Amino acid sequence: xxxxxxxxxxxxxxxxxxxxxxxxxxxxxxxxxxxxxxxxxxxxxxxxxxxxxxxxxxxxxxxxxxxxxxxxxxxxxxxxxxxxxxxxxxxxxxxxxxxxxxxxxxxxxxxxxxxxxxxxxxxxxxxxxxxxxxxxxxxxxxxxxxxxxxxxxxxxxxxxxxxxxxxxxxxxxxxxxxxxxxxx
Amino acid sequence: xxxxxxxxxxxxxxxxxxxxxxxxxxxxxxxxxxxxxxxxxxxxxxxxxxxxxxxxxxxxxxxxxxxxxxxxxxxxxxxxxxxxxxxxxxxxxxxxxxxxxxxxxx
Numbered sequence: 001x002x003x004x005x006x007x008x009x010x011x012x013x014x015x016x017x018x019x020x021x022x023x024x025x026x027x028x029x030x031x032x033x034x035x036x037x038x039x040x041x042x043x044x045x046x047x048x049x050x051x052x053x054x055x056x057x058x059x060x061x062x063x064x065x066x067x068x069x070x071x072x073x074x075x076x077x078x079x080x081x082x083x084x085x086x087x088x089x090x091x092x093x094x095x096x097x098x099x100x101x102x103x104x105x106x107x108x109x110x111x112x113x114x115x116x117x118x119x120x121x122x123x124x125x126x127x128x129x130x131x132x133x134x135x136x137x138x139x140x141x142x143x144x145x146x147x148x149x150x151x152x153x154x155x156x157x158x159x160x161x162x163x164x165x166x167x168x169x170x171x172x173x174x175x176x177x178x179x180x181x182x183x184x
Numbered sequence: 185x186x187x188x189x190x191x192x193x194x195x196x197x198x199x200x201x202x203x204x205x206x207x208x209x210x211x212x213x214x215x216x217x218x219x220x221x222x223x224x225x226x227x228x229x230x231x232x233x234x235x236x237x238x239x240x241x242x243x244x245x246x247x248x249x250x251x252x253x254x255x256x257x258x259x260x261x262x263x264x265x266x267x268x269x270x271x272x273x274x275x276x277x278x279x280x281x282x283x284x285x286x287x288x289x290x
Contacts, residue, residue, distance in 0.1 A: 042249065043245055043248055043249045043252050044249075044252065044253060045252065045253050045254065046241075046242050046245035046246070046252045046253075046254045047238065047241075047242045047245075047254045047255055048253055048254050048255055049255055056198060057196050057197040057198060058197075058198050058199070058200070058203075059197070059198070059199045059200070060199065060200035061199075061200070061255075063238065063241060064241070064245060077237065077238060077241050079230075079233055079234050079237045086207065086208070087207035087208075088204040088205065088206075088207035088208045089204070089207075090207070091200075091203050091204045091206060091207040092200045092201060092203065092204035095198075095200035095203045095204070096200050099200065117237060119233060122237075137203065140203050140206050140207075141198050141203060143206065144198060144202065144203060144206050144210075144213070145196065147206075147210050147213065147214055148213070148214065148217060150214070154210035154211045154213070154214050155209075155210045155211070156209055156210070156211045156212075157208055157209035157212075162208075162209070165224070165226075166209075166212060167222035167223065167224050167227070168211075168212055168215040168216070168219065168222065171215050171218075171219060172211055172212070172215060175211075175215070176211055
């Protein structure tokens with residue numbers, strides 16, 4: 001009985017040491033831009049497309065998804081000069097969350113990571129963002145449909161620099177004169 | 185507002201990228217539907233750079249976990265050609281040109 005207790009204890013200690021070594025090795029080999037929160041997570045999806053029909057018809061391509069045994073964490077890569085997360089990034093990641101949850105049946109966290117990569121230096125910075133709720137994403141989809149049906153007046157971007165770069169600048173100025181404003 | 189009868193009026197399907205456009209400029213989205221897609225040279229360069237970087241991101245993911253689930257086939261992003269592959273293509277093209285040139289001189 002004493003021998004059994006000793007052998008079981010030795011096995012337990014060895015397993016605990018092996019697990020600690022695995023975690024330590026993962027921390028050492030993990031690239032610096034990957035958040036520490038994901039150290040114990042497993043990369044399960046990369047460049048994978050998910051489609052759902054309910055509650056909306058939605059197709060989303062996920063750059064990366066990590067699973068920690070409880071829920072999925074989504075990650076999106078963006079290549080841009082400015083280290084700034086845009087509202088469009090959050091909408092895209094939120095839509096991906098809706099598609100992944102609906103397609104896999106697994107829960108996805110209500111936060112995600114946007115990885116911003118500099119186009120020249122390739123340096124990556126990671127930003128944790130809160131995602132929109134399912135209702136918000138559905139509301140955006142409904143609004144998009146109404147705008148495309150021309151049942152709603154479309155909003156414009158409130159940035160002159162973006163307008164000057166736009167391929168539809170001439171058509172936009174004709175269709176939406178400045179005096180008509182930017183809201184519905 | 186003028187309506188374009190050639191485009192579908194009930195757009196029920198969405199992609200995550202299309203929904204993301206709603207956070208940028210709704211007018212551009214509507215004008216693209218009216219007048220068709222347009223891509224400036226700078227925008228095309230940005231898109232090609234994004235495709236290359238996403239392919240590299242995928243390659244890194246596969247190194248991290250070779251069994252990671254991803255799309256395969258024609259929709260999968262392909263990694264950019266290596267220097268060796270580009271050199272091999274260039275040499276093959278030169279060999280073809282020389283073959284055509286020598287055949288023409290006979």
